[in-house]
Amino acid sequence: MVAKEEKKKAISRLKSMYPLRAKVDESYQKSVEAMRAGKPAAWAMVNWWQGDPIVKAMDVEVVYPENYGTVCASAGIAESYLDRADADGFPTHLCGYSRNTFGYTSRMIKEFGGEIPPDAPMGGMPKPVLLLSSDAVCDARYKWFQALGRYMGVPLWTLEMPIPGVKELFMEGVYERCINFMVKELREFVAFLERLLGRKMDWSSLDETVNTMIELCRVWHEVNELRKAKPCPMHSRDFWSAMPASLFLLGDVKDSLELYRDMYNEVKYRVDNHIGAIAEEKYRLAFSELPPWHSLGFFDRLAERGWNFVIESWAYHPPIPIDLSGVSDPLERIARLAFQWQVGYFEGAVKEKEYFGYMGYPYLVYAREYKYDGAFLHPLITCRSASTHLKYVQEMLMRKVKVPSIVIEGDIVDLRLFDPADALSKAEPFEETMEHYKKVRKEEGFDW
Amino acid sequence: MVAETKGLARAREIYQDRPRRAKELKAEGRKIVGYLCIYSPSEMMTALDLVPYRIFGDMKEPTTEADRGLPAAFCPIMRSCLHLGLKGRYDFLDGMVVAHSCDAQEKTVHVWECLISPPYFHFLDVPGTVHKASQDYFKEGLKDLKKTLESFAGKELSSEKLKRAIEAHNQQRSLVREMYELRKPDPPLISGTETLQVIKALMSIPVEEGNELLKQVITEVKERKDGPQKKPARLLIWGSTIDDISLIEIIETAEANLVVDDHCGGTRAYWTDVELTEDPIDGLAYHYLVELKCPRTYVDAVYGGTSKDYMADLESRFGYIKDYAKGWNVNGVILQSVRYCDCHGFETPQIKDYLDSLGLPNTYLEHDYSEGALAALRTRVQAFLEMIRL
Numbered sequence: 001m002v003a004k005e006e007k008k009k010a011i012s013r014l015k016s017m018y019p020l021r022a023k024v025d026e027s028y029q030k031s032v033e034a035m036r037a038g039k040p041a042a043w044a045m046v047n048w049w050q051g052d053p054i055v056k057a058m059d060v061e062v063v064y065p066e067n068y069g070t071v072c073a074s075a076g077i078a079e080s081y082l083d084r085a086d087a088d089g090f091p092t093h094l095c096g097y098s099r100n101t102f103g104y105t106s107r108m109i110k111e112f113g114g115e116i117p118p119d120a121p122m123g124g125m126p127k128p129v130l131l132l133s134s135d136a137v138c139d140a141r142y143k144w145f146q147a148l149g150r151y152m153g154v155p156l157w158t159l160e161m162p163i164p165g166v167k168e169l170f171m172e173g174v175y176e177r178c179i180n181f182m183v184k185e186l187r188e189f190v191a192f193l194e195r196l197l198g199r200k201m202d203w204s205s206l207d208e209t210v211n212t213m214i215e216l217c218r219v220w221h222e223v224n225e226l227r228k229a230k231p232c233p234m235h236s237r238d239f240w241s242a243m244p245a246s247l248f249l250l251g252d253v254k255d256s257l258e259l260y261r262d263m264y265n266e267v268k269y270r271v272d273n274h275i276g277a278i279a280e281e282k283y284r285l286a287f288s289e290l291p292p293w294h295s296l297g298f299f300d301r302l303a304e305r306g307w308n309f310v311i312e313s314w315a316y317h318p319p320i321p322i323d324l325s326g327v328s329d330p331l332e333r334i335a336r337l338a339f340q341w342q343v344g345y346f347e348g349a350v351k352e353k354e355y356f357g358y359m360g361y362p363y364l365v366y367a368r369e370y371k372y373d374g375a376f377l378h379p380l381i382t383c384r385s386a387s388t389h390l391k392y393v394q395e396m397l398m399r400k401v402k403v404p405s406i407v408i409e410g411d412i413v414d415l416r417l418f419d420p421a422d423a424l425s426k427a428e429p430f431e432e433t434m435e436h437y438k439k440v441r442k443e444e445g446f447d448w
Numbered sequence: 449m450v451a452e453t454k455g456l457a458r459a460r461e462i463y464q465d466r467p468r469r470a471k472e473l474k475a476e477g478r479k480i481v482g483y484l485c486i487y488s489p490s491e492m493m494t495a496l497d498l499v500p501y502r503i504f505g506d507m508k509e510p511t512t513e514a515d516r517g518l519p520a521a522f523c524p525i526m527r528s529c530l531h532l533g534l535k536g537r538y539d540f541l542d543g544m545v546v547a548h549s550c551d552a553q554e555k556t557v558h559v560w561e562c563l564i565s566p567p568y569f570h571f572l573d574v575p576g577t578v579h580k581a582s583q584d585y586f587k588e589g590l591k592d593l594k595k596t597l598e599s600f601a602g603k604e605l606s607s608e609k610l611k612r613a614i615e616a617h618n619q620q621r622s623l624v625r626e627m628y629e630l631r632k633p634d635p636p637l638i639s640g641t642e643t644l645q646v647i648k649a650l651m652s653i654p655v656e657e658g659n660e661l662l663k664q665v666i667t668e669v670k671e672r673k674d675g676p677q678k679k680p681a682r683l684l685i686w687g688s689t690i691d692d693i694s695l696i697e698i699i700e701t702a703e704a705n706l707v708v709d710d711h712c713g714g715t716r717a718y719w720t721d722v723e724l725t726e727d728p729i730d731g732l733a734y735h736y737l738v739e740l741k742c743p744r745t746y747v748d749a750v751y752g753g754t755s756k757d758y759m760a761d762l763e764s765r766f767g768y769i770k771d772y773a774k775g776w777n778v779n780g781v782i783l784q785s786v787r788y789c790d791c792h793g794f795e796t797p798q799i800k801d802y803l804d805s806l807g808l809p810n811t812y813l814e815h816d817y818s819e820g821a822l823a824a825l826r827t828r829v830q831a832f833l834e835m836i837r838l
Contacts, residue, residue: 089797091814093521093788135576135746139551142576142746143794150797153756158577158746162585163548165558165571171592177585184581188752196754353565356558379519384788387519388555392562395516 010303012277014238016266020259021241027251031061032123036116040197043125044132045141050159050186050338051132052249053213053330057206058193062132063125064248065104069097070293072104073413075121081107082414090147096382096413098144102151109151128154130196136161136342137315137359138385157192160185161342166349166357175343182335190331203330210330212253214337217318219260220246224317226267227310228370231276233267236287236309237299238277243316282306283434284372286363288393289313289386291378294415301424305431311370313386314362320344354396359389367401371448373434375405381417402440406430455668456642458661462649463693469653470501471540478654479542479601482566484529484557485689486717486740487547487574489732492594494655495613496601500545502651503538504691505529507817517559523552524786524817525689530556533564543568543600545593550744550791568600577746578738587733594729610728616655617722623662624650624718630669631707632776635678638669640685640696640706647713648691679705681833682777686710686769686799687784688792694819698826699782703833708776710769716741719768741768743795762802769799773808780836781810782829786817809836 035041042055042062055062072078078096081103086092088106090099107117108127116124131154133142142158149156162178169175190201220242227234242263245256270276287309292298299309319341324333342358345365349357354364363375375397379387394405406426410418441448453461462469470480481493482503490500505511505528513534514527532538544566546557554571561569572593575582598605627646630637646665650658669675681704690696690713699706709715720739725731737745749757749764772778781803785792796812803810811832815821 089800089812091785091787091793091796093814094790094793098794133746137551138790139576139744140790140794143743143790146746147794147798149756149758149761150801153758155754155756156748157752160575160577160579160582162573162575163554164573164589165561167569168571168573168592171595173588174592177588181575181581181585184584185579188579188581192752192754195752353562355561356555359555360558379521381521384519384522384790385551388522388552389559391515391517391519392559396562 010278010300011235011237012275012279014234014263014266016259016263017238017241020245020256020263023251023255023259024244028063029123031063032126034061035063035126036123040130041126041128042130042132043128043145045134045145046247047132047134047159048136048161048247048338048341049213049217049249050134050161050182050334051189053206053209053334054186054190054193054201055130055132056249056253057202057209058197058199059202060130060193060197063128065101065125066097067244067248068104068122068125069100069413071122072100073294073415077119077121078413088150093382095138095140095144096380096411098140098147099382100413101144102147105148105151127152130154130193131156132159133157134159134161136163140385155196157189159189161338163342163358166346166355169343169346170350175339178339179332179335182339183329183332186331186334207330209253210333212257213249214324214333216246216253216257216260217337218321219257219264221318221321223260223264223267224311226264226271229271230284230371231274231278231281232284232308232310232370233270233275233277235277235299235303236291236312237296239312239316240291246318247316276308278303278306278308280306281308283374283431284308284310284370286311286366286370286372286375287313288363288375288377288390289315290380290383290412292410292415292418292420293412295418295420298420298423301420302427305427307427309376310372311366314345314359314366315386352400356389356392360392360396363393364396364400367397367403372403373438373448374430375403377405377407379407379409381409381411382414383412386412401446402437402444404430404433404437406433455661455664456645459642459646459649459665462652463645466504466648466652467537467540469657470499473499473654474540474542480540481568482538482541482544484544484546484553485549486712486742487549487736488545488572489590489593489736490655491610491613491617491722491732492590492597492605493545494616495605495609496597496603498597498601499654500651501541503529503533503544504648504651504689505817506532507692507694508819510818517563518556521788523550523556523788525691526552526556528817530560533560541566543570545570545572545597547572548574549742550789552789568596570596574737576744579751583733583737586737587729590729590733590736607728611724613655614722614724614728614731616659618724620650620655620659620662621718621721623659623666624715626666627662627669628708628715630666634682634777635676636705636707637672637675638665639676639700640709641693641700643709644690644693644696644713676700676705679703681705681780681836682707683780683782684708684710684769684772684776684778685782685784688786688789689713690784694822695784695815695825698822698829702826702830704780704829707778708772710741710772712742715772743791758801759805762798762805766799766802769802770806773806778808780832781808782813782832783810784813784815787814811835
């Protein structure tokens with residue numbers, strides 16, 4: 001028992017993470033209760049700050065089937081939903097989150113007449129009045145909601161996220177054209193919501209929500225900037241626990257902002273006092289992409305070996321802050337914030353001729369700034385978007401900064417595809433590799 | 449160089465050695481521009497005297513080099529294309545115009561640009577929706593493409609030149625549709641295998657040569673007496689790119705004639721003309737974003753509708769397949785997709801629902817774009833033909 005408790009302390013979790021996480025969980029429960037009581041509900045994809053502030057301002061409760069996929073995986077019920085999706089004819093190679101949703105929805109509609117299945121974890125997802133998808137990052141996220149039409153006659157809106165090429169972004173007029181496109185689409189989305197819900201947008205509420213969201217993203221970015229310190233004061237486990245309040249805007253945005261500020265103060269204190277997230281930081285690592293939600297204890301075992309995870313995937317981080325105070329239209333502020341996330345690293349990428357400017361290149365920037373010794377790459381068998389770039393990242397990190405990668409395959413939902421014991425058996429050899437490349441970097445003049 | 453062979457023989461010859469003609473043209477001073485799928489507007493390249501050349505994979509070759517840039521659990525067609533690129537098989541290309549059709553392609557081309565670095569490379573973003581704002585955005589993206597193409601070609605692309613190129617490509621579309629008409633009789637006058645050879649040849653040579661080839665093929669097919677034999681099943685094949693005749697031969701050596709298709713190695717690039725608008729880029733934008741049929745695009749039955757009717761949704765997305773089935777007297781449909789194709793994978797249960805509603809027997813075949821998959825596919829095709837035995 002004592003040994004077990006000592007193992008739990010291998011990662012020193014941030015105290016400020018717990019109230020933030022509790023607020024997120026509490027808000028989810030409140031949303032489900034409100035929806036059960038008849039309040040309009042939406043199922044939404046992560047939309048990188050485009051749709052969430054708008055539906056919040058329209059007083060629509062939102063649940064996220066992607067998130068719910070992790071809940072079902074952690075609760076051990078995902079397999080039954082995956083099997084059901086297979087039986088309904090969906091190919092098994094499709095996104096695990098989507099197949100979980102198909103299985104869940106099939107059961108909800110066909111067995112329970114639209115009511116939440118009684119064994120659904122965390123209160124389930126009530127039948128929505130709106131499906132909100134986004135074409136950012138992956139095709140699955142709108143094809144999946146389109147396919148839900150098989151089960152539910154629910155209207156669907158797809159948010160647009162333009163993705164120009166790295167070079168093409170810097171052609172005359174392209175940046176502003178992308179913003180204009182996004183603003184037009186958002187305006188159409190607001191009009192659609194007003195028709196759907198039979199009420200008008202509360203623009204002052206939206207204005208306030210957007211301002212709070214921008215500040216929240218800035219503070220959250222600053223928290224992560226502090227992790228460049230040695231030893232790194234905050235482990236990826238805390239990042240993942242805290243990220244839903246930013247990435248999905250889960251919870252009350254004002255409350256979340258205050259809790260992120262508390263987190264900043266705690267992390268700053270650790271930096272000032274040289275307190276690391278693990279007892280003895282021997283190796284600094286980046287993690288990509290989504291973690292094995294069902295096996296997070298795996299990181300404790302690595303922490304015992306001195307592995308500190310100091311940075312994660314670009315996709316889940318807030319945008320590099322930009323000054324939006326001069327932009328009066330809240331929809332334009334939304335567009336500029338979201339687009340900054342999408343292309344915020346393109347300027348460096350084009351200079352370095354690294355044309356995978358959003359999902360790939362940021363790892364190179366992080367390597368230099370966070371000075372990590374190795375990249376833990378976690379390709380997901382049913383998530384192409386979170387896996388496609390990893391080979392390239394591996395190649396680029398070695399070519400540009402002599403940082404090695406370890407590749408451990410897994411999945412976001414299907415826990416059978418991740419073997420923690422096998423992964424741990426590769427830790428020692430990878431430590432030798434990281435030691436070797438520390439010497440190589442030194443010989444080649446790198447400063448870490 | 450004047451081709452010694454004509455018609456179907458010429459198409460077969462090009463199919464078997466696609467780069468040969470492109471390399472001849474390059475030796476004559478023409479610039480060859482590669483593209484990966486049908487969302488890159490060939491008309492613009494043609495208008496600047498560039499030769500559009502479609503990059504295909506090779507299902508007969510293991511994709512070992514692709515591991516340098518792409519994961520194993522990934523679109524095998526894109527892996528094959530990148531593999532060939534890294535092996536230097538596309539080194540004769542002077543440049544590339546690539547479009548954000550699906551995400552697999554979008555991500556592959558970024559890797560391609562980094563690892564292979566063609567002298568000219570333009571990435572064309574394509575919105576996921578067809579809203580008016582999306583059309584406007586896409587049109588401006590085409591104007592950007594025009595600028596970089598002009599710079600690459602060293603000449604200006606006038607509206608008149610572009611209109612002439614659109615006319616030439618529309619003529620090709622019209623001739624392809626005429627060729628498909630020859631598959632309506634029972635037995636069809638031209639096989640699916642021959643059709644694929646012709647289509648793949650068209651995507652390897654300048655449009656004028658392609659149009660001449662099509663005229664030869666149509667004349668030859670109308671006159672010949674040794675076309676395909678009558679068979680009980682008349683099938684439509686749908687799905688991800690088919691660029692190798694092996695899969696078609698499996699069907700046509702069984703008790704079936706493949707009479708029409710819906711994939712981007714067949715009808716998809718040719719079924720509607722580009723409207724000749726005053727500003728020709730308007731017509732191109734509408735055609736490439738709205739009219740091309742590929743599951744990569746999200747289409748609403750009613751734009752911004754606040755209610756949803758599943759059958760109306762299916763009709764708006766797949767109604768053209770009903771027209772194919774009626775027009776070509778189809779009595780069975782093979783749905784096929786490479787593994788890890790999200791766009792077609794999500795679509796499959798829905799198109800099955802639609803075909804079931806029409807009473808059209810159908811089956812779904814998934815494969816990994818390799819020769820090794822063919823034996824299993826043969827068994828599945830035979831089982832399907834047994835099932836629909838007429």
